[in-house]
Amino acid sequence: MLDKIKNSFDDAGKLSLFTARFFKEVFKWPFQLNEFLRQCYVIGYKSLPLVTITGFIMGLVLTIQSRPTMSKFGAESWLPSMVSLSLIREIAPVITALICAGKIASGIGAELGSMKVTSQIDAMEVSAINPYKYLVVTRVLATTIMVPILVFYADFIGILGGYIGYNVHGNASMYSYFTNVIEHLEFLDILPATIKTFFFGFFIGLIGCYKGFNASGGTASVGHAANSAVVTASLSIFIIDMLAVQITDLFFS
Structure with a gap:
């Protein structure tokens, strides 16, 4: 038990140093x-099919289940x-x-x-290439930027799925439906939800890079790194979301 606690603190310390190195390397040229x-392209574009299907189903099912x-x-x-x-926030x-x-x-x-x-x-290090800047910085920045874009896309697809679900037992035009949606949206509904998506993307990329960059022990550690990253x-997403909800309630309610 004590060894597990010790390893957890040790891992947290290494992740902190890994994060500090990111902020140091990100401002270095080139x-x-x-x-x-x-x-x-890999993170954003190739994730669109899965995000499209999931976002559409979220809006459709939420509408059909909430109607009764x-x-x-x-x-x-x-x-x-x-x-x-519900979708946007x-x-x-x-x-x-x-x-x-x-x-x-x-x-x-895994990569x-x-x-x-x-x-x-x-x-890469022997070849005078900075592997951290080439492999880690690019991936973390890409996830930080692309995850919010994917979330905006999922919002739109989810609302579109909600429109289709609404018309299963109704007959509303697309114009009236989206007018209803926009009329009840406020800036403070979008801002906190957008800000936390940048943190989601940052930690998704950072943790994935940290687990892969510190893999050791042969090919079996590759699967362990991938599983541990997920x-x-x-877990970090749920923690960030919990903190974001508390901060939003404190400052924007």
Whole structure:
């Protein structure tokens, strides 16, 4: 038990140093623009199909499941605004971030882990290439930027799915539906949800890189790095979301 606690604190300390090194390296020249753009493509564009399907189902199911309860209170007209607020403020950011944790963090952990155990990272250092700046900084920046964009996309697809779900037992035009949604949205509904997605993306990339960059012990450690990256990144998302909700309630309520 004591060994597990000691290892947890040791791991937290190493992650802190890893994070500090990121902020040190990110401002050093030159910036690996081509690798950064490639990672944006891999992380963002290739995640669109999964985010599209998930976002559409979220909006569709939430609308269909909420309709009977709203109808009992004669508040069916509030359904579009309720669904959109739920998606934008909480459901879409967290679910999309968890999808990215499962897809992106595991991919980064496995990729960097395999490079580590096959000595490719050591070879980069011998070749006078900074592997941390080339491999870590580009991936963390890419996730920090692309996850919020994916969340915005999931918001729109989720609201569109809600429109289709609303018309299963109704007959509302797309114009009236989206007008209802926009009329009940406020700036403070969007701002806190947007800010926390940047933290989601940052920690997804950082944890995936940390687990992969520190893999050791042969090829078996690659799978361990990928699995550990998903678990730790998912846990960090819930912690960040909990803190974000408390801060939002404290300062914006």
